[in-house]
Amino acid sequence: MTVAATRTAAEGTGVDRTAAGRTADRGARVPRGRGQRGPLAALGLHTGLLAATAVALFPPLWLLVTSFKPKSESFSTALVRDVTLANYTHVIADTYFLTWLGNSLLVVLGTTVIGVFIAATTGYALSRFRFPGMRPLVWVLLITQMFPMAVLIVPLYNTMASLGLLNQPAGLVITYLTVAVPFCAWMMKGFFDTVPVDIDESGRVDGLSPFGTFWRLVLPLARPGLAVTGFYTFVTAWAEVAYATAFMTGEENLTLAGGLQTFVNRYGADWGSMTAAAVVVAVPAAVVFGFAQRHLVAGLTAGATKS
Amino acid sequence: MAAGTDSRPVPATAGGVRDAARGSGHRTGRRKRDGGGGAGGERGTFAASPLAALWRRHWYAWAMVAPVVLVIGVIVGYPLVRGVYLSLTDADEANVERTIGVNHLPATYHFTGLDNYAAILGDGVFWERLGWTVVWTTGCVGVTFVLGLTLAVMLNRQVRGRSFYRIGMIVPWGIPAFVSVFAWKMLFNEKNGLLNKVLDGGGIDAVPWLGDPVWAKVAVIAVNVWLGVPFMIVAMLGALQGIPGELYEAAEMDGAGPWQRFRNITLPGVRTVSSTVVLLSTIWTFNMFPVIYLLTRGGPEDSTEILVTYAFRLSFINSPRDFATSAAWGVLILVLLSLFTVVYRRALRRQGEVW
Numbered sequence: 001m002t003v004a005a006t007r008t009a010a011e012g013t014g015v016d017r018t019a020a021g022r023t024a025d026r027g028a029r030v031p032r033g034r035g036q037r038g039p040l041a042a043l044g045l046h047t048g049l050l051a052a053t054a055v056a057l058f059p060p061l062w063l064l065v066t067s068f069k070p071k072s073e074s075f076s077t078a079l080v081r082d083v084t085l086a087n088y089t090h091v092i093a094d095t096y097f098l099t100w101l102g103n104s105l106l107v108v109l110g111t112t113v114i115g116v117f118i119a120a121t122t123g124y125a126l127s128r129f130r131f132p133g134m135r136p137l138v139w140v141l142l143i144t145q146m147f148p149m150a151v152l153i154v155p156l157y158n159t160m161a162s163l164g165l166l167n168q169p170a171g172l173v174i175t176y177l178t179v180a181v182p183f184c185a186w187m188m189k190g191f192f193d194t195v196p197v198d199i200d201e202s203g204r205v206d207g208l209s210p211f212g213t214f215w216r217l218v219l220p221l222a223r224p225g226l227a228v229t230g231f232y233t234f235v236t237a238w239a240e241v242a243y244a245t246a247f248m249t250g251e252e253n254l255t256l257a258g259g260l261q262t263f264v265n266r267y268g269a270d271w272g273s274m275t276a277a278a279v280v281v282a283v284p285a286a287v288v289f290g291f292a293q294r295h296l297v298a299g300l301t302a303g304a305t306k307s
Numbered sequence: 308m309a310a311g312t313d314s315r316p317v318p319a320t321a322g323g324v325r326d327a328a329r330g331s332g333h334r335t336g337r338r339k340r341d342g343g344g345g346a347g348g349e350r351g352t353f354a355a356s357p358l359a360a361l362w363r364r365h366w367y368a369w370a371m372v373a374p375v376v377l378v379i380g381v382i383v384g385y386p387l388v389r390g391v392y393l394s395l396t397d398a399d400e401a402n403v404e405r406t407i408g409v410n411h412l413p414a415t416y417h418f419t420g421l422d423n424y425a426a427i428l429g430d431g432v433f434w435e436r437l438g439w440t441v442v443w444t445t446g447c448v449g450v451t452f453v454l455g456l457t458l459a460v461m462l463n464r465q466v467r468g469r470s471f472y473r474i475g476m477i478v479p480w481g482i483p484a485f486v487s488v489f490a491w492k493m494l495f496n497e498k499n500g501l502l503n504k505v506l507d508g509g510g511i512d513a514v515p516w517l518g519d520p521v522w523a524k525v526a527v528i529a530v531n532v533w534l535g536v537p538f539m540i541v542a543m544l545g546a547l548q549g550i551p552g553e554l555y556e557a558a559e560m561d562g563a564g565p566w567q568r569f570r571n572i573t574l575p576g577v578r579t580v581s582s583t584v585v586l587l588s589t590i591w592t593f594n595m596f597p598v599i600y601l602l603t604r605g606g607p608e609d610s611t612e613i614l615v616t617y618a619f620r621l622s623f624i625n626s627p628r629d630f631a632t633s634a635a636w637g638v639l640i641l642v643l644l645s646l647f648t649v650v651y652r653r654a655l656r657r658q659g660e661v662w
Contacts, residue, residue: 045461046468052458053475055533059490060482062501066493075499118374125371132365137372144383146590146644150618151637154630155386155393157622162404178382185375210367239483241597246623257485261601264489271493278486289481 060282067275074271087276096251097277100259103169103248107255108237110173115180116188116230123188124214128200144182149242152178157246167253175243180233187232191225192218231292238285256281394423394635400628416631423635432617433639439524440593440613447531447592452585454532455539460573462540463547473544480537488601491530492517495602520610523603527611531598535588546580547573582655589651590644614640 066074068083091097125131126138156175157166165171195218203213219226244257251262260281263274396416404414427433462473479487494501495516503513516526554572563571594615599605605612605620612620614636622633 042466045464045466049458049461049466049468049472052454053472056476056479056537059487059494059533060478062494063486063490075493075496075501077501077504118378121371122375125368129365129368129371131368132361133369133372137376140379141375143645144379146594146648147383147387148594148615148637148640148644149596150594150615150633151390151641152383152386153619154622154634154637155389156382158393158398158403158630159386159389174382177378178386181375181378182383210371214371235481235483239485239597241485241600242619245600246619257483257597260485260489264492274489275493278489282482282486285483286478286481 063275063278063282066271067279069272071270071272074275087272088280091273091276091280095273095277096254096259097280099252100254100256101280103253104238104255104257106169107172107176108234110169111176111180111237112230112233114173115177115184115233116226118177119181119184119188119229120219120226121214122185123190124192124218126185126189127192128197141182141186144178145186147178153243153246156243160247166247167250172243172247172255175247176237176240179240180237183236184229184233187229188222188225191222191229194225195221228292231288235285235289235292238281390634391638393631394638395420396631397422398630398634400626400630403630419631423632424639427632427635427639433636436609436612436614436617437643439611443524443528443531443613444589444592446528447535447595448585448588450528450532451535451539451588452581455536456543456577456581458536459540459543459547460569462544473540476540477537479534480541484534484597485601487534488530488598491526491533492602495526517603518607520607523607523611527599527602530602531592531595534598535592539584539588542580542584543577546577550576586648586651589647593640593644593647614643 065079067087068085069076070082070084070086073081122137126134156178160166160171160175163171165174199217199221200213203217204210208216239257241257244255245261248254248258251259254262256277260274260277263270263277395418397419398414398416402414402416405412458476462469462476466472497503497513497515497518500516502516506512506514515522517523550572554576555568558568558572593613595613596615596619599611599613599616600619603611605616609617618633618636618640621629621636
C-alpha cells in the first residue's frame with residue numbers, strides 16, 4: 001500500500017492517474033495477493049533492475065568522473081584521485097566552447113519559439129474542427145516527421161548556399177523548422193484534445209469568435225502542453241548532429257554538436273576537454289528533459305493511435 | 308486525456324455527432340458575417356454558390372492552419388521537389404549554383420533522367436548497405452523492444468525503490484545522443500578504454516570494439532539499444548498501467564500461471580501502444596545518423612555505414628561532393644520507408660487494429 005501510495009503521489013499528474021488509482025485499489029483489496037513473492041523471486045527482480053539501472057547510469061557517470069580528472073589520467077580506471085577543474089577552465093577559457101554554446105542557444109531558441117508559435121493554431125484547428133483538407137494535412141504532418149534528413153539535406157544545403165545562409169544561425173533555424181513545425185503541430189493537437197470541448201462551447205455562447213475562444217480560453221489551459229512541446233523541440237534541436245555538421249563550418253560558426261567533434265577527431269583526442277564540455281552540454285538538457293518527459297510519451301502515442 | 312477524447316467527435320462516430328460539431332462552428336461563422344453588416348442580398352448570392360458556402364463555414368479553420376501549410380510548403384515541399392529533381396541530374400560540387408565571396412556562379416548541371424538510379428541499383432554498394440541497414444534496424448528495434456518490455460513489466464510490479472529504478476533507467480534518454488555516443492566511444496577505446504581494461508583484468512584479450520567490422524556492428528547496435536530502451540520502457544509502462552488489474556485476478560482464479568498471464572493478458576494489452584512504438588522506432592532507427600556517424604564514421608571499411616550515413620557521406624564528406632547521387636539515395640530511402648509504413652499499417656489493419 002505504501003508503495004502504491006508513493007506511486008500515486010509520484011505519478012499523480014497527467015494521464016497515469018487512473019491507472020495508479022486502480023493499482024492502489026488492488027493493493028487495498030487483496031492483502032495477500034499477487035504483489036507478494038518469494039525471496040528468490042524478489043532477489044531476481046532486484047538484481048535485474050539494478051543491473052539495468054547500472055548499465056543505464058554508468059556511461060554518463062563515467063563521463064562526469066573523467067571530466068574531473070587531470071588530462072593525463074583520462075583513461076585511468078581509478079575514480080578521481082586529484083579532483084581538478086582544469087578541464088572545465090581550459091574548455092571555457094581556451095576554446096570556442098562559449099561561442100558554440102551561444103550559437104546553439106540562438107539556433108535552438110529560435111527554432112523552438114518560431115515552431116511553437118506557428119504550430120499552435122494548427123494544433124487547435126486539427127483538434128476541434130472538421131474541414132476539407134484536414135485529413136491530407138494530418139497525413140502531411142505525420143509523414144514529414146518520418147522524412148529522412150537524407151532526402152532534404154542536399155536541396156536545403158544548395159538552397160542555403162545560393163542564399164548565402166550557410167554558416168548562419170538563421171539557415172540552421174530554417175532547417176530545423178522542417179522538423180519542428182510538423183512535430184509541434186502534432187504534439188499540440190494531442191494537448192488540445194485534452195482540453196474539454198465544453199470550454200469552447202461556453203466561449204462561443206458568450207459570443208467569442210473561434211479565434212477569441214482559442215486565444216483567451218483554450219490556449220491558457222493548454223499552457224503545460226505548450227511548455228512540453230517547446231521543451232521537447234528544444235531538446236531535439238539541441239542534440240541534432242547531421243544538419244549542424246553539414247551546414248556549419250569554421251570553428252567560430254559551429255554549434256555544440258559540431259564543436260564537440262573537434263575535440264575528438266582523427267588527428268587526436270582531447271578526452272579531458274571533451275568530457276568537460278559534454279557535461280556542460282548534458283546537464284541543462286537532462287534537467288529540462290526531466291521536467292518534460294512525463295508528458296512526452298502520452299503526447300506522442302496518444303496522437304499516433306488516434307489519427 | 309480520456310475525458311477530452313470522449314467528448315470530441317472522432318472520425319469513426321456516426322454523422323450525428325459530427326454534424327453537431329460542424330453545426331456549432333457554422334453558426335458562429337454566420338453570426339460573424341451578420342455582425343459584419345453584410346447586406347441580405349449579398350448573403351443570398353453567397354449561399355447559392357457551394358464554394359462560397361464552404362468558405363464561409365471553414366474559413367477560420369483554414370486561416371488557423373494556413374501558417375503551417377505555408378511553412379511546410381516552402382521549407383519541406385519545395386526542397387523535396389528540388390531534391391527529386393536534383394536526383395535526376397548530374398549536380399555535384401563543381402556545377403551547382405553557389406556564392407564564393409562576392410562572385411555568384413550560376414548552376415550548370417544537366418538533366419540526366421534516371422541515370423543515377425540505374426547506377427545505384429546496378430551497383431553492389433547500395434544492396435550491401437541496404438542489407439546492413441535492415442539488420443541494424445531489426446536488430447536494434449527487436450532488442451530494444453524485448454528489453455524495454457521486460458524492464459517495464461519488472462517496473463510495473465510493486466517493488467521497493469521503484470522510482471529510483473525508473474528515473475535511473477530513463478537517464479540515457481535525457482542526455483543528448485551525441486554526448487552519450489562520445490561517452491561510449493571513450494569506453495570502447497581499444498587501447499585504453501574501460502571495457503577492455505575490465506576484460507584485461509579478467510584475463511581476456513582486448514576486443515577491437517570499433518576496429519573490427521563485426522565488433523563495430525555489435526558496438527553500434529549496443530549503443531543504439533542503450534539510447535532507445537528508456538523510451539520503450541516509458542511507453543510500455545504507460546501501456547501496462549492501462550491494463551485493468553481485475554483481468555489478472557480473474558486469470559489467477561482460473562489457475563493461469565505467470566507465463567500464461569503474460570501471454571494472454573499482458574501482450575494483448577500492450578498491443579496498440581507497441582504497434583505505434585515499433586513503427587516509430589523503426590523509422591527513427593532506420594534514419595539514425597549520430598550514433599554511427601560519431602561512433603565509427605561508418606568504418607571500419609564502410610562496414611557500419613547505413614543508407615542515411617552513406618547518403619550524407621556522398622554529399623558532405625567525399626570529395627568531390629556528389630549531390631545528385633546523394634539526393635537519389637535520399638529519395639530511395641524515402642521510398643523504402645513509405646513502403647514499409649504502408650505494408651506495416653496494412654498488416655495491422657488486417658489483424659483488426661483500428662488505426
